[in-house]
Amino acid sequence: xxxxxxxxxxxFRDDGQYLLLLSPLLxxxxxxxxxxxxxxxxxxxxxxxxTDPNQTQTFVGLKNYxxxxxxxxxxxxxxxxxxxxxxxxxxxxxxxxxxxxLLSAEVRIIRMLRSFLIMPMAIPPLVVGxxxxxxxxADFGVIPFYMKALGLSVGHGPLAELKLAMLAVILxxxxxxxxxxxxxxxxxLKSLPTEPYEAAVVDGASRWQSFWFITLPLLKPTxxxxxxxxxxxxxxxxxxxxxTTAGGPGSATTVLNFHIYxxxxxxxxxxxxxxxxxxxxxxxxxxxIIYIMVLxxxxx
Amino acid sequence: xxxxxxxxxxxxxxxxxxxxxxxxxLPVPTDVPPKAEEAKPAEVKPTEAKPAExxxxxxxxxxxxxxxxxxxxxxxxxxxxxxxxxIPIFEEESGITITMDELGYVDLYQKLTADFVxxxxxxxxxxVDIVWSGEYATNGYTLPLDDFMARDKEExxxxxIMPVAWTLGEYKxxxxxxxxxxxxxxxxxxxxxxxxAGIEPPKTQEELLAAAKALTKDGQYGxxxxxxxxxxxxxxxxxxxxxxxxSILDKDGKVAVNTPENVxxxxxxxxxxxxxxxxxxxxxxxxxxxAFRDGMVAMMEGWSIARAxxxxxxxxxxxxxxxxxxxxxxxxxxxxxxxxxxGIGINASSDPEKQEAAWVFIKxxxxxxxxxxxxxxxxxxxxxxxxxxxDLNKEYPWFPKMLEAFEKGDGDYRPRIPEYSIIxxxxxxxxxxxxxxxxxxxxxxxxxxxxxxxNIK
Numbered sequence: 001x002x003x004x005x006x007x008x009x010x011x012f013r014d015d016g017q018y019l020l021l022l023s024p025l026l027x028x029x030x031x032x033x034x035x036x037x038x039x040x041x042x043x044x045x046x047x048x049x050x051t052d053p054n055q056t057q058t059f060v061g062l063k064n065y066x067x068x069x070x071x072x073x074x075x076x077x078x079x080x081x082x083x084x085x086x087x088x089x090x091x092x093x094x095x096x097x098x099x100x101x102l103l104s105a106e107v108r109i110i111r112m113l114r115s116f117l118i119m120p121m122a123i124p125p126l127v128v129g130x131x132x133x134x135x136x137x138a139d140f141g142v143i144p145f146y147m148k149a150l151g152l153s154v155g156h157g158p159l160a161e162l163k164l165a166m167l168a169v170i171l172x173x174x175x176x177x178x179x180x181x182x183x184x185x186x187x188x189l190k191s192l193p194t195e196p197y198e199a200a201v202v203d204g205a206s207r208w209q210s211f212w213f214i215t216l217p218l219l220k221p222t223x224x225x226x227x228x229x230x231x232x233x234x235x236x237x238x239x240x241x242x243x244t245t246a247g248g249p250g251s252a253t254t255v256l257n258f259h260i261y262x263x264x265x266x267x268x269x270x271x272x273x274x275x276x277x278x279x280x281x282x283x284x285x286x287x288x289i290i291y292i293m294v295l296x297x298x299x300x
Numbered sequence: 301x302x303x304x305x306x307x308x309x310x311x312x313x314x315x316x317x318x319x320x321x322x323x324x325x326l327p328v329p330t331d332v333p334p335k336a337e338e339a340k341p342a343e344v345k346p347t348e349a350k351p352a353e354x355x356x357x358x359x360x361x362x363x364x365x366x367x368x369x370x371x372x373x374x375x376x377x378x379x380x381x382x383x384x385x386x387i388p389i390f391e392e393e394s395g396i397t398i399t400m401d402e403l404g405y406v407d408l409y410q411k412l413t414a415d416f417v418x419x420x421x422x423x424x425x426x427x428v429d430i431v432w433s434g435e436y437a438t439n440g441y442t443l444p445l446d447d448f449m450a451r452d453k454e455e456x457x458x459x460x461i462m463p464v465a466w467t468l469g470e471y472k473x474x475x476x477x478x479x480x481x482x483x484x485x486x487x488x489x490x491x492x493x494x495x496x497a498g499i500e501p502p503k504t505q506e507e508l509l510a511a512a513k514a515l516t517k518d519g520q521y522g523x524x525x526x527x528x529x530x531x532x533x534x535x536x537x538x539x540x541x542x543x544x545x546x547s548i549l550d551k552d553g554k555v556a557v558n559t560p561e562n563v564x565x566x567x568x569x570x571x572x573x574x575x576x577x578x579x580x581x582x583x584x585x586x587x588x589x590x591a592f593r594d595g596m597v598a599m600m601e602g603w604s605i606a607r608a609x610x611x612x613x614x615x616x617x618x619x620x621x622x623x624x625x626x627x628x629x630x631x632x633x634x635x636x637x638x639x640x641x642x643g644i645g646i647n648a649s650s651d652p653e654k655q656e657a658a659w660v661f662i663k664x665x666x667x668x669x670x671x672x673x674x675x676x677x678x679x680x681x682x683x684x685x686x687x688x689x690x691d692l693n694k695e696y697p698w699f700p701k702m703l704e705a706f707e708k709g710d711g712d713y714r715p716r717i718p719e720y721s722i723i724x725x726x727x728x729x730x731x732x733x734x735x736x737x738x739x740x741x742x743x744x745x746x747x748x749x750x751x752x753x754x755n756i757k
Binding site (some may be wrong): 041051052053055071073101102108134137138139144154155156157159160161245246247248249251252254262265266267269 | 317410413417435438439440453461501527528529531561579580581582587591594596626721722725730733734735736737738739751754
């Protein structure tokens with residue numbers, strides 16, 4: 001106890017300057033991250049409707065969380081979110097790695113190609129959504145036009161058919177974010193040591209074998225970064241859904257984040273929306289921890 | 301020595317940039333409007349500057365609110381062109397400046413709600429959708445205008461305003477928004493196509509269905525409908541509920557969407573989609589308009605305000621081929637026509653002086669004289685004198701039909717109650733789910749009802 005008090009005092013006497021110098025950053029973090037987090041946790045324990053003229057906040061304990069787990073809309077949207085995340089992340093991982101391997105050579109044309117491929121990332125997701133909505137439109141869109149020309153049935157259009165809508169939104173995400181994974185994997189590939197490959201060639205390994213037994217294992221840390229980044233982003237998807245399907249047709253593409261938006265910004269039910277947002281946060285955090293544990297353990 | 305001065309200089313520059321960054325962040329609300337203002341005069345000047353010279357005679361002497369600055373949040377509906385044209389004229393006459401923010405439907409609702417809840421009074425004037433009036437009244441967001449109206453009774457000519465237009469802002473006997481733009485639900489149809497098929501313009505819903513069926517052939521579709529998830533499909537379904545004599549609320553004013561009657565209407569609505577373009581279940585208002593203007597469909601129900609646009613060759617391929625009738629109702633039903641549109645309200649949290657100035661603007665804009673200009677610049681009428689004006693009737697030959705639809709207008713088919721947005725969201729999800737085959741008509745309305753009940757407290 002005594003030693004603790006001592007370190008505490010010394011910390012403030014000796015390193016007080018550090019704190020002072022750190023204070024702008026600390027204040028910034030508190031204001032933009034920590035305070036909102038605590039506020040959203042606090043508000044999730046209350047019944048608070050933003051449009052209430054008296055702004056009454058009634059304490060209801062965990063009722064909002066209990067309500068969330070018995071709300072079929074929430075459970076359905078959670079399932080939709082998982083499908084979306086699984087679809088986008090696996091496809092992007094595969095295509096990103098493929099593109100990275102394909103375009104890793106340092107040739108002028110390939111360097112140019114790479115910079116062109118990165119362009120979708122520079123467009124705001126909302127704009128991407130609007131552009132694709134126009135492309136997908138069953139009656140005026142380009143994609144259904146060629147589908148019809150090929151003799152395929154378009155139905156209500158890719159975004160309005162129950163079975164196609166999810167695939168259609170996943171494709172948009174794939175188009176926009178595969179380049180990011182390509183860049184990450186390219187960086188990973190460039191930093192790989194060359195010795196193992198030389199040794200493999202000497203031992204008579206085929207190219208496939210050296211990819212499977214050397215490249216992939218060595219890329220694991222890169223893969224972890226890519227997986228984490230995309231999973232988190234994918235869980236939070238909102239803009240593209242908002243601009244293309246608004247969660248439709250029916251509720252086929254209502255991901256959890258879009259449902260939270262409806263509860264918060266249409267019903268103005270802030271307590272419940274905060275509770276749902278916190279559940280999303282916990283889901284992402286838990287998944288991230290699992291990823292890290294699994295991939296760290298397997299390393300070497 | 302040299303590197304030190306360089307470092308000094310660099311840090312100075314950085315400091316200046318930092319300061320500029322901070323300062324630049326502060327005046328967010330004043331940052332945006334000037335853009336809209338810049339755009340205005342450019343569009344107004346070439347059209348017409350004359351009315352400004354004609355009118356000053358009446359109002360010029362007194363400019364009691366000279367120098368007052370107002371902000372207006374306006375929906376980007378067709379009538380926005382009317383605002384763009386008339387605001388500079390008003391500014392000249394009154395000395396009041398009005399900065400207009402043009403916002404889309406969803407953005408407008410959310411920005412206004414944030415403004416009202418925070419009592420920040422960023423907007424002094426706002427366009428209020430007919431369905432928001434109950435919510436605004438209950439929460440005290442907009443100023444009740446009854447005191448102003450009683451004071452200025454003589455100049456307002458209240459009797460001249462169509463009775464149904466008061467639903468644009470009236471709630472429980474008080475007026476929370478003043479009528480601005482009245483829309484009647486009408487059936488637009490292609491004269492040429494109906495004539496070629498030997499079909500009379502439908503007068504009943506049953507005839508409408510039969511006509512839609514007969515007109516769907518050779519890549520041509522019978523009718524364009526709103527099917528997209530959200531407010532679009534919800535509002536179109538509610539229009540059909542009205543046209544079949546159904547109701548969203550029961551006799552006691554409680555929400556009752558899952559009645560057997562409404563289920564039947566939903567099935568009829570679904571039947572109509574068979575004769576609509578395949579993409580219809582994803583149509584918002586703009587896509588429905590495009591489908592009709594493109595000549596893809598033969599009929600379309602919609603707000604009367606869009607009518608003038610069909611005669612504009614720049615945006616329409618069907619110039620001279622369109623006529624309207626009031627929207628058909630179910631057979632044997634006393635004709636009642638869906639009525640909608642916009643009111644204009646004053647923020648309850650604005651300064652009293654600004655509220656007075658805002659009222660001056662409302663009075664001016666809704667005066668019979670200015671209403672003519674308003675209508676000529678894509679605005680929509682609210683006065684009987686406008687709808688019966690001989691000059692305007694020559695320019696807009698469909699006005700008598702609109703007058704008829706206004707006379708028998710029903711402004712309450714979309715319940716103007718505070719819970720409206722909850723009802724609209726539930727119907728928007730589940731009616732769309734029925735149309736794409738995710739739910740049956742019964743289960744769709746059942747689930748909508750359940751969702752509404754769970755969210756209304």
